Amino acid sequence: ELKVEQNPLFLSMQEGKNYTIYCNYSTTSDRLYWYRQDPGKSLESLFVLLSNGAVKQEGRLMASLDTKARLSTLHITAAVHDLSATYFCGLYGNEKLTFGTGTRLTIIP
């Protein structure tokens, strides 16, 4: 059974600080997605990671994929309030995405 675990589940951090969200998964896959969800809204695509060692960056967010360790990370640099949201990783397998439980990120001024 494909399992995806995210940690932490909740994260409060001060503006200007750096932090990392971790996404571990239980089976091999070469395709991992990161999404952002604002309260009451749908999911917004952030990154698609397709291969081992893939790294993508957009603004203050950077995502990486290590398929050997079955680990993806989402790194936040110098956090700002606008990044407050819930972040989900989703692993592609059996022709569908299996999502982690999400990380609720709150940026404190």
Next chain:
Amino acid sequence: GAGVSQSPSNKVTEKGKDVELRCDPISGHTALYWYRQSLGQGLEFLIYFQGNSAPDKSGLPSDRFSAERTGGSVSTLTIQRTQQEDSAVYLCASRRPGQGYGYTFGSGTRLTVV
């Protein structure tokens, strides 16, 4: 259309009634997915359609749930004899063929069973 369209956006129904939720995927997206998100929870896979292939129904929680996709486009998720535990946001997503393309999600239908 420009995005995945879902209707209705909100639905309140009485326990025991049937409901239909609709999803219009992006034109040209051959794959269509239904997910369910309960309050404060992650996303639970329900069903997947790919072109004319038989759908993957492995995520449907009970036989009260069914879905169809007509003409490879619009999909309808039907919940019969709704129960309170069916209350959730039902999200539809579509994807164009080929590796590396993301899944585009609709804004969801918030279902409340009272």
